[in-house]
Amino acid sequence: MSIRNLDDLLAEGVSGRRVLVRADLNVPLDKQTGEITDDGRIRAVLPTLSALVQAGAKVVVCSHLGRPKGAPDPQFSLRPVAGRLGELLGAPVAFAEDTVGDSARSTVADLADGQVALLENLRFNKGETSKDDAERGAFADQLAALGDAYVDDAFGAVHRKHASVHDVPARLPHVAGRLVLREVEVLSRLTGSPERPYVVVLGGSKVSDKLAVIEALLPTVDRLLIGGGMCFTFLKAQGHEVGTSLLEKDMVETCRNLMERAPGKIMLPVDVVAADAFAPDAAHDTVPADGIPSHRLGLDIGPETVAGFAAALSQAKTIFWNGPMGVFEMAAFANGTRGVAEAITKADAFSVVGGGDSAAAVRALGLDESSFGHISTGGGASLEYLEGKTLPGIAALEN
Numbered sequence: 284m285s286i287r288n289l290d291d292l293l294a295e296g297v298s299g300r301r302v303l304v305r306a307d308l309n310v311p312l313d314k315q316t317g318e319i320t321d322d323g324r325i326r327a328v329l330p331t332l333s334a335l336v337q338a339g340a341k342v343v344v345c346s347h348l349g350r351p352k353g354a355p356d357p358q359f360s361l362r363p364v365a366g367r368l369g370e371l372l373g374a375p376v377a378f379a380e381d382t383v384g385d386s387a388r389s390t391v392a393d394l395a396d397g398q399v400a401l402l403e404n405l406r407f408n409k410g411e412t413s414k415d416d417a418e419r420g421a422f423a424d425q426l427a428a429l430g431d432a433y434v435d436d437a438f439g440a441v442h443r444k445h446a447s448v449h450d451v452p453a454r455l456p457h458v459a460g461r462l463v464l465r466e467v468e469v470l471s472r473l474t475g476s477p478e479r480p481y482v483v484v485l486g487g488s489k490v491s492d493k494l495a496v497i498e499a500l501l502p503t504v505d506r507l508l509i510g511g512g513m514c515f516t517f518l519k520a521q522g523h524e525v526g527t528s529l530l531e532k533d534m535v536e537t538c539r540n541l542m543e544r545a546p547g548k549i550m551l552p553v554d555v556v557a558a559d560a561f562a563p564d565a566a567h568d569t570v571p572a573d574g575i576p577s578h579r580l581g582l583d584i585g586p587e588t589v590a591g592f593a594a595a596l597s598q599a600k601t602i603f604w605n606g607p608m609g610v611f612e613m614a615a616f617a618n619g620t621r622g623v624a625e626a627i628t629k630a631d632a633f634s635v636v637g638g639g640d641s642a643a644a645v646r647a648l649g650l651d652e653s654s655f656g657h658i659s660t661g662g663g664a665s666l667e668y669l670e671g672k673t674l675p676g677i678a679a680l681e682n
């Protein structure tokens with residue numbers, strides 16, 4: 284990879300220099316309390332930030348959180364993240380009330396060597412996500428004025444053509460941070476020549492979100508195991524009735540074509556947990572995949588499916604997993620995701636977990652993170668990488 288990385292920047296010396304770090308601190312927050320429910324993405328960026336702190340840089344961190352609409356919106360403030368980041372770094376993090384305004388400028392100006400500041404949510408500014416190059420560029424100018432060098436460590440956002448990801452690196456000396464470097468190294472192992480069998484597990488709610496990656500992976504993988512909400516569109520394509528389960532009618536034909544194109548490669552559930560309602564206490568039973576009652580909806584894969592998926596995974600030498608197998612947030616529908624995750628940890632394989640939701644599932648289910656080869660911080664980003672797409676954030680670092 285022809286990308287300069289953090290070590291190159293550190294070798295130049297960063298003491299006293301303002302280093303603007305684009306991080307992906309888009310962490311899940313509790314809807315009621317606003318508390319951070321999973322700080323995995325904050326911890327993932329610590330190696331880069333600590334190295335810069337130790338080298339005496341003035342570290343200016345920026346990130347998005349959620350999807351505010353180009354204007355300040357208190358529910359998406361990064362302030363709680365500044366608190367948590369400070370705890371993890373063991374030193375207070377100064378918080379700027381805006382992204383490129385008076386507060387940001389004075390917060391950055393007040394930084395001593397080795398201190399860290401966090402700017403307010405990038406997406407409080409229209410220019411961050413604008414499709415208009417000039418509007419994005421004008422915002423990138425303001426952001427770039429807050430740093431002397433730029434580090435991209437926001438792997439989860441490298442697939443976005445946003446000002447902080449795509450336009451700032453054109454304005455400052457730029458390098459990839461430790462996280463971005465590691466993510467790209469790991470994912471390139473999957474797109475290169477993965478050790479076989481290469482087994483991919485996909486879940487999540489919509490086929491339409493995953494279609495591009497399925498198309499790209501189908502010729503490459505030995506086995507593609509499909510669970511989660513999206514399996515019902517495939518089951519429908521097999522000719523089964525799916526009751527009131529999630530169904531993308533306009534994707535049924537596409538699913539049929541995918542299965543015909545690669546006979547035997549795609550493994551679908553043979554049983555599902557079908558419930559009366561989408562609720563944690565809904566009445567539910569395990570039923571065969573071809574016997575879902577008309578008034579019920581599937582909320583998890585069943586135990587026979589877990590056993591079949593586990594058998595396929597136990598043969599694998601390389602595994603990529605994206606997307607939960609069921610509604611794992613509800614205990615009654617978490618067994619599929621837990622079973623598949625455990626099977627992945629037991630396999631004698633190089634395993635990669637891709638995505639915000641799957642990574643959060645690993646932690647929420649109390650599984651040992653270190654028993655996976657790599658847990659990616661990027662959902663959409665890791666999928667687009669595997670699709671072979673050009674990622675605007677990576678391309679910008681190459682230039």
Ligand code: 3PG
Pocket residue numbers: 307309349350439440443639661662663664
């Ligand atoms: C993510 O959570 O997938 C990344 O932080 C990117 O967020 P986005 O999908 O809102 O661009």
Ligand code: MG
Pocket residue numbers: 639662663
């Ligand atoms: Mg996302």
